[in-house]
Amino acid sequence: MKTIVMKFGGTSVATPEKIIEVAKRAIREKEQGKRVIIVVSAMGKTTDTLLGLAAAISQEPSKREMDMLLATGEQVTISLLAMAFKKLGYKALSFTGWQAGIATESVPRNARIEHIHTERLERVLEKGYFCVVAGFQGVDKMGNITTLGRGGSDTTAVALAAALNAEKCEIYTDVNGVYTADPRCVTGARKLQQISYDEMLELANLGAGVLHPRAVEFAKNNKVPLSVRASYSDEPGTIIQEVITVEKNLIVRGIAFESGVARVTVTYKKPFNGSLANIFNTLAENQIDVDIIVQSISDEFPPSVSFSISQDKLKETRSALTEVHEKMGFLSINIEENLAKVSIVGSGMVSNPGVAARMFDSLRGEEIPVKMVSTSEIKISVVVPQSNMEQAANALHKVYDLAEVQFSKEIVVSATD
Amino acid sequence: MKTIVMKFGGTSVATPEKIIEVAKRAIREKEQGKRVIIVVSAMGKTTDTLLGLAAAISQEPSKREMDMLLATGEQVTISLLAMAFKKLGYKALSFTGWQAGIATESVPRNARIEHIHTERLERVLEKGYFCVVAGFQGVDKMGNITTLGRGGSDTTAVALAAALNAEKCEIYTDVNGVYTADPRCVTGARKLQQISYDEMLELANLGAGVLHPRAVEFAKNNKVPLSVRASYSDEPGTIIQEVITVEKNLIVRGIAFESGVARVTVTYKKPFNGSLANIFNTLAENQIDVDIIVQSISDEFPPSVSFSISQDKLKETRSALTEVHEKMGFLSINIEENLAKVSIVGSGMVSNPGVAARMFDSLRGEEIPVKMVSTSEIKISVVVPQSNMEQAANALHKVYDLAEVQFSKEIVVSATD
Structure with missing residues (x-):
């Protein structure tokens, strides 16, 4: 049974x-x-x-x-x-x-x-x-x-x-399943019939909020087919499993976005080893989670590091860094508020080097400034002004044709091949 | 320690x-x-x-x-x-x-x-x-x-x-201890310094409400000294233990009373074996607890049995008995409402046969009719009209001198000797 x-x-x-x-x-x-x-x-x-x-x-x-x-x-x-x-x-x-x-x-x-x-x-x-x-x-x-x-x-x-x-x-x-993007904000957002564990993991980590990443990871490791569906209706939800069998394995499967992001840029008087470790240890001691980190060192400018945090933690971050300002040899601390993170997720991305270029093209076409970039094998995240968040999500949803269901010609296509 | x-x-x-x-x-x-x-x-x-x-x-x-x-x-x-x-x-x-x-x-x-x-x-x-x-x-x-x-x-x-x-x-x-009677109703009711397990058991069963009888029984069987005291003050409460060491082991230690009692009297056409068992089985099947039971069989009158129940259960009792009226050969069912039970409790009672007589004398002096009587080794209960309950309790409290602390001349007097 x-x-x-x-x-x-x-x-x-x-x-x-x-x-x-x-x-x-x-x-x-x-x-x-x-x-x-x-x-x-x-x-x-x-x-x-x-x-x-x-x-x-x-x-x-x-x-x-x-x-x-x-x-x-x-x-x-x-x-x-x-x-x-x-x-x-x-x-x-x-x-x-x-x-x-x-x-x-x-x-x-x-x-x-x-x-x-x-x-x-x-x-x-x-x-x-x-x-x-x-x-x-x-x-x-x-x-x-x-x-x-x-x-x-x-x-x-x-x-x-x-x-x-x-x-x-x-x-x-x-909610009745996992969507290509939040349907409350993105026109044409569509419920996915299936999604792979890895894609779901990225979406979950990016705040899509339907499933906790730890549960997805557990399902992936134990090959348990998961489904997300509505408690108020009988319609099938989204199936999360290793292998996508119905829909064409699109390069990009979904768009995730979250607001309330702030960017902190710390400039040093001079570069020294351990400066990065020091700064992130200080933040960790104060229970401040850091998301994207970008370091830039050049001969022309003083060395600097930028990182994104939740805007909720701005006050704590400011005071934690101010406290160690002298000790750590900071030249300046700059903070930019009211930013958002927009991400594209898809297992096909890894073998399609043009995906990022298409993303930046699209954002440039919309005249949306990109403040930070972070990539993994199956996702690309950008930090943009909060006022441009939904515009960016809609543009990306469109440029990757996510509103269209595209059925696979093959019966089985592994999402992780 | x-x-x-x-x-x-x-x-x-x-x-x-x-x-x-x-x-x-x-x-x-x-x-x-x-x-x-x-x-x-x-x-x-x-x-x-x-x-x-x-x-x-x-x-x-x-x-x-x-x-x-x-x-x-x-x-x-x-x-x-x-x-x-x-x-x-x-x-x-x-x-x-x-x-x-x-x-x-x-x-x-x-x-x-x-x-x-x-x-x-x-x-x-x-x-x-x-x-x-x-x-x-x-x-x-x-x-x-x-x-x-x-x-x-x-x-x-x-x-x-x-x-x-x-x-x-x-x-x-x-409450800050066990009283000789409920101080809200009885003038001169006094907190007891000590009381024996058996006395407390009777008081607990009689609805004094401070301690559950099962807990008292457990304490008695395991010789655990218990004390009942107020959570809002530091004054010592009442100690419940096998042996009373301080106060004189009075014949009567406390008065308990509860209202909401009804008396049911069932008269049979003729006496037959098993009639009592039948009636109380019927009540038990209907989850009706019976307290005092008095049976009277004489040559002059038809046989009858009276029992007391909680007034809350009157409706269920009436319908349960009416249902078996014919089958069990009842002549009549009489119900008297608005009664109360008043009890005196004390370990000394068992060796003092005059206690009951003094109780009935006192109630007669107050012109309080006694509807039912029930006795155990250390308590006597009477059922009286509810309107006389507090009067009876006060009279009994007085007649047994419960307002006075009477110290023992001996250091140790066993309450169960």
Whole structure:
């Protein structure tokens, strides 16, 4: 009998009524003769409420106790969902992370799953029960409750699918799939039928927000076919897997963009070894994440380094750098705000050197200044003024013909060839 | 080093501020060189909120899933209390029922503790940590979360005290001890310094409401000295133990009373064997608890049985009995409402046959009709009109001189001798 893992996020289980809908959705799968595991998150705003309670006690609460606290959120949802199955006439049992055998590292708030002891779930599935499993949580060797960090419920679902050798893992969410670009901003943005793990990883990392990168990585490493689909409708979503079988393997598959980017440029009095390490250590100590880094050293100008950060972190960055200004021999610190990052993602890019040129051509044609550039094997990101972000995304979406579905002539084309 | 178990109920931990107060209270004990375990209930109205969620899913939710749901309540409290200790500069770890090693029967919603595996708590206490344990919950052999039923947190505290060989178990609550009678209704009601387990058991069963009978029984069986005291003040509460050492072992130690009692009298056409069993089986099947039962069979009148029930259950009782009216050969069913039960409790009673006579004398002097009587070795209960309840309680409180503290001439007088 085939096994399927279905994951429903917080908005899909926000009320008792929605929980009953989730049960009905899962029952339709079971009626097709499948063994069904459902992974759920905490209901709606529960996590915020719990965080508020913790904040009222301590500004720096113990991470172990935060895990203890937050894990109650999913535990409430699983019990209610199991009740809903019974109410609808089906057998179901709920399992917390530790009951589901989800063994993790001893890293509170950000533990990685090390192993899943599936014996109990297997036994219960064999007897025809729905297994309802709390996402986002596990247990360490000492018996402490741990949580998996952001996107943790996605990871639980994928890890269970891998451990139980499931046919697929379906992530139900409030959008109906992965798009070539955000349809709220880009004309002609189109839902993708399929996308490769690597492409999805880049999109996820670039803030497309549908799936957590860690879950995608886990799926890729364990070859678990993932699908992203809407909890409110029956239409098929986007399938994420190693090999793209239907659509033509386009050079560029999607456009991602995010606003709220700032660029910081630090100029040194003179070049010296270790200057880069020093600056990024300082930022890391202050919990400031750096995205794109560009260094330029020439004979004509003083050496400088530019990097992009989230605009939210601008204040902390400014004060962290000002503090070490003298010590590190800075000549100046320049900050440019109100920027955005626009990226093109596609596995085909690696073997098509003209892709970048076409991107810059297009942006020049639109008279959009490019402030920074960063590339990987399957993506190119540019930093542009925020006011040009949507214009850039639309232009790129058009220049790579993303609005058109292009079916492959071959039946199977590997996306990573 | 001496060990102490402190238990705080839902109202004592209803807000983050109150949780911080609880931590401070426990720190004062630790500063006296003790190992401290704190057992807590769910915060304030949490349980009601969770019950509401379950009711929105199903009118008859699975008991296993109810345990899964309700157990989150205490888990929230323990994490917040552990955070509060750390905030105040102390080491603390929280433990759910299963983490604290509380092994129970597989009886959802009403499990009894079978064993406590104290290894982890012992280890952590040795290292100087506060152990914060979730009351009311445990785990069965299968690894299912169970709850202990009403008064479960008291039971957890007492069981831990027994298992860890604690010096005493302190139950912190919103009253400052056990009284000779409810001070809101009885003039001169006085806080008892000490009371025996058996007396407390009767008072608890009679609805004095301070401690759950199961917890008292557990304490008695394991000889754990209990104390009931206020969470809002430092004054000593009431000590519950086998042997009363300070106060004179009075014949009557306290007066308990509860309103909302109804009396049902069923008359049979003719006496037959098994009639009593039939009637009480019928009531039990309908989840109707019967308290006092009086049967009278004479040659002059048709045989009859009277029993008292909670007035809340009157409707169910009426319809359950009406249904079997013919089949069981009833002649009539009479119901008297608006009654109350008033009881005197005291270990000395058993060896003082005049106690009952004095009680009835006093009630006759007050012209209070006695509808039913029930006795045990250490208590006598009467059912009287509700309108006379407080009058009866005051009269009895006075006739047994309960307002006066009477110190023992001997140092030790066993309450059960």
